[in-house]
Amino acid sequence: MLELYQFEHSAFCLKVRLFLQAKNLQYKVVEITPGIGQINVFKLSGQRQVPVLKDGETIVSDSSEIIQYIETITNEPELLPKKPHEAAMAHLIEDWADTTLAKAARLELIKAAAIDPSLRKALLPNDLPNSFKGLIDNLPCEFMNGLTEVLNQGQSTALLNSLEKLSNSVSSQPWLVGDSLSIADIAVAAQLSLLRFPFSSGESLFGKGCLGFADNPRLDPLFTWRDQLEKKLIETDPAIL
Ligand SMILES: N[C@@H](CCC(=O)N[C@@H](CS)C(=O)NCC(=O)O)C(=O)O
Structure with missing residues (x-):
């Protein structure tokens, strides 16, 4: 049985799950707690990041x-x-999604969480005690802001610009490369989860996300495309949780 070691809200882990679902392979999810749980990830794989298969x-x-x-x-x-x-186009899009898009989306999410305590709380691992979650919920925004590397306006605009182009593309044809689902679609869809959370992030997060992205009507076709893609794959998800 395949085992996927993952963080609940990691876009890179979602990318692997979507790929496994599309391949219709059975797998077991092993949820890792950020920080302490990564000791086991290191013991297993010789490095500390997830996903690990x-x-x-x-x-x-x-x-x-x-x-x-x-x-x-x-x-x-x-x-x-x-x-x-x-093959070249799919590889380049996957690489763009894993680097430029991943970094910009992560920084946008940090910015959004800094000003929205409920988002901060919902992002915490499920196995943290409620008392600890309450503490995080009450941290002043200034404290969060102090911790973050902030995206400048130019980077946010560049991200928005790329996403609007993708939004137009999926409005006219559903696949980013060729005429069927590919790794390009999966890699982009996975990173979009940081900007507007998909069904698989759970009820408390679904639809929430980064202001200017999650609520941007010009990006609606893109998030709807992502939701449909995820829904189609989840319907046949062979995961054993
Ligand atoms: N290039 C890696 C990136 C994986 C990655 O950034 N993982 C994050 C979670 S999304 C992680 O494990 N962060 C914890 C850490 O760096 O200690 C991949 O494609 O899997």
Whole structure:
């Protein structure tokens, strides 16, 4: 049985889950508590980040490496395009989503959580005691602000600009590369979870997100596309939780 070591709200972990769901593979989720739980991740994989996939004796870390590994288990359906042009486009979009989009979306979410205590609380791991959650809830915003690396306006505008183009693209045709689902769609959809939370983030977070993104009508087609993609895959999710 495949085991996925993950954080509940990590976009890179969602990327691997969506890929496993699209491949219709059974897997077990092992929830890791950020910080303390990463000691076990380190013992298992020699590094501290999630996602990590365990397949018997084989341990793979890094979402892109995991995806390459899963592809060796089954290449059905084809999510890593084979035609050279499509393969290049899918690779470049995945790389953009994992780097530029991931970083900008993470910083936007930190900014949003700094000004919204309820978002901060909802993002905490489920297994934290309620008393501790209450403490976080009451931390003054200035304290959170002091901890954050803030996106400047130019970076927010650049992110919005790229997302509007993607929003227009999915309005006219559903797949970012070729004429079927690929890793490009999955990688982008996963990182969008930080800007507006999907169904899989749970009731307390679904639909919430970063001001200027989650509530931006120009991005609505993009988040609706993401929600439909996730819903389609979740309906057939073979995960054993
Ligand atoms: N390049 C990695 C990035 C993974 C990553 O950033 N993981 C974050 C969670 S989203 C993490 O484990 N952070 C904890 C840490 O860095 O200690 C991938 O694609 O899997």
